[in-house]
Amino acid sequence: MTAKKVTGSQAVILSLLEEGVDTIFGYPGGAIMPVYDALYDHSENVTHILTRHEQGAIHGAQGFARVTGRPGVCFATSGPGATNLMTGIADAMIDSTPLVCITGQVASPLLGTDAFQESDIVGMSIPVTKWNYQVTTPEEIPEAIAQAFYIANSGRPGPVLIDLTKDAQFGELDFEYKKCTKIRSYLPEMRVDPHHVKAAAELIDAAKKPMVLFGNGIIIGRAEDELKEFVEKTGIPAAWTILGLSALPSNHPLNVGMLGMHGNYGPNLLTNEADLIIAVGIRFDDRVTGKVSEYAKQAKIIHIEIDPSEVNKIVMADVAVIGDSKKVLKMLTDNVKQNNHAEWLNEFKKCMDIEIDKVISKDLYPEKPGLTMGEVIRLASEKTNHDAILVTDVGQHQMIAQRYFKFNRSRSNVTSGGLGTMGFGLPASMGAQLGAPDRTVIAVIGDGGFQMTIQELGTIAQNKLPVKIILMNNNFLGMVRQWQQLFFEKRYSFTELQNPDFIMIAKGFGIDGHKVSQREDLDSSVDKMLAHDGPYLLEVTIEKEDNVFPMVPSGASVSDVMLEP
Amino acid sequence: MRKEYIITVYSENHIGLLTRITIVFTRRKINIDSLTVSESAIPGIYKFTIVIHETEAQTQKVVSQLEKLVDVMKAFYHTSEEMISQEIALYKVPIEPIYESDAIEKIVRRNSARILEITKDYVVIERTGHKEETQALFEELNQFKVMQFIRSGRVAITRDPIERLSEFLKERDAYLDSLD
Secondary structure: OOOEEEEHHHHHHHHHHHOOOOEEEEOOOHHHHHHHHHHHHHOOOOEEEEOOOHHHHHHHHHHHHHHHOOOEEEEEOOOHHHHOOHHHHHHHHHOOOOEEEEEEEOOHHHOOOOOOOOOOHHHHHHHHOOEEEEEOOHHHHHHHHHHHHHHHHOOOOOEEEEEEEHHHHHOEEEEOOOOOOOEOOEOOOOOOOHHHHHHHHHHHHHOOOEEEEEOHHHHHOOOHHHHHHHHHHHOOOEEEOOOOOOOOOOOOOOEEEEOOOOOOHHHHHHHOOOOEEEEEOOOOOHHHHEOHHHOOOOOEEEEEEOOHHHOOOOOOOOEEEEOOHHHHHHHHHHHOOOOOOHHHHHHHHHHHHHHHHHHHHHHHOOOOOOOOHHHHHHHHHHHOOOOOEEEEOOOHHHHHHHHHOOOOOOOOEEOOOOOOOOOOHHHHHHHHHHHOOOOOEEEEEEHHHHOOOHHHHHHHHHOOOOOEEEEEEOOEOHHHHHHHHHHOOOOOOOOEOOOOOHHHHHHHOOOEEEEEOOHHHHHHHHHHHHHOOOOEEEEEEOOOOOOOOOEOOOOOEHHHOEOOO | OOEEEEEEEEEEOOOOHHHHHHHHHHOOOOOEEEEEEEEOOOOOEEEEEEEEEEOHHHHHHHHHHHHHOOOEEEEEEEEHHHEEEEEEEEEEEEOHHHHHOOHHHHHHHHOOOEEEEEOOOEEEEEEEEOHHHHHHHHHHHHHHOOOEEEEOOOEEEEOOOOOHHHHHHHHHHHHHHHOO
């Protein structure tokens, strides 16, 4: 292969093409203009989505990455452009989402001089990136980008940032591209130790009340089939974190539901009765464990995890199997005996019956006049045959959507889990739609979060992305209000919102929509939204004091899960 | 129980890595008592020696967070007893007391310290040792009003007969090559 002479900015685009990038989210500005100029020649190969704010670009890239499993790519200029990416980078870091962020930077002689639109984005993004690097000469570009893609999407994925000084973009180099497959100081995954697998298999065969907890590690590791085979062979009930949601079909008989603060009654309560916890690709977030000192004390713990630093971080493992979830589960299935735990599984069923009676039936089939979020989610899920991609924002609607939306297919749930980023939903739905153009994407968003990134309606309209937006409007920051009601004596300090006419705003952006407030109109409203050709906003007026239950109060044990206030 | 641990980090020499390493500590509100960085015996690989007071459980977690950093090859932790360590201290003392008596000379001899420079105004004394030793010398010399005092971070070496890093690097290289 002979090298050809190109500019640094052309090298950026050529490198991205070498990595198979076909979609970029971004926002131009002074310090990234040479890259944008080079992009102009490649519009037939690359779709560039011009968002209305850099936060929209990065959440878009996250949505894309989550549904495709490929790194999301975004561009931003120096200074404010770069700093506007930070929330999304932090979100991607904690949810292990692969991203390659490319930011422009002032020319290298100006570094450190407080030049116009200079910000130390490399310094600022250190705590929230898996890796970052500043390029100051054009020759470094191909290797830096190759390393960026390798690091972002290998091992435990995460966001990386490449900061390109303007002189590196303008300068010339002999372009040659070699994909990165190895970095001396970086070990993306470890070889699975068969002794640990054997030890885990022995615990599993001996257990009477075992429980699988699975998370994002199943989806990232594309281990859905291996998980299914493992639970089917052993007959072990499996519960999920919200990042693991959709990895096992909702209707699978061993899928016993959601863990954590607003998870299902059984998985929380029975965590403290199980004799064995098999945690796969989860990091024992405090929203999952509740009070750690009272978490599953009676159980042996097997922790299957690709990132060694997660083992013994929160919960001490009796057996840790470090490695890729797909490989570990396959080995484990080969080593365990066929089994079933019908009686134990029935405990979950009993808990579910209680939960249906106390919570779920009222959420999904309410008799009170006000509309509930639960009935909206149920209809949206049913009317898409549980085949849609669900994107949520953060808050009550998110928990309700995670609880009640059903899934047949993996990689179908896009939500901000670890960081809990309000404003995530709308822009992430654009990325999800671009990543899965043939699927129905439903964005469920509250009235608070919607107004944090509402400007992205413009991007959705301009790119004709047929996202179906369900706005759950209770004129409140509902989750905060719920906590105020339960833990702050109903002192509703700054949680009530005076909202605009959302339908008029959507129409102003060229997006059709309507508002529904009556139960008798809800069914046909969801139909109308789904049948609409193009993006659509369905605003639903939600009962003001609709709460999310069950609930493990902050700092309480999982077995103290409350079914009602 | 909190006690003194010495963390050794072997890394690439990349810009920004010092920040990446130190924020692993600051984020957990762990104070770094001492930090030294220099090139290791293996060219291109840098060695950080970091001293903290912490529980062993927290120290273990910090070490695994350090190893997770892309540019870090390997991190170890040891108690002070498991390592041989040394610090260096410099003391600037006014010259007059030297003219007046042999007290300073005796202190220097007794401490196996040495004199680096003598001018008409001051004398610079150097001592290596553990922190308690360099501190004790400071207190002794301070009766003559020490003008300036500086102590280095710690350097430390394990009591292991083998260099663990080179073995580790060999194994890792073989493993990385075996990956597809």
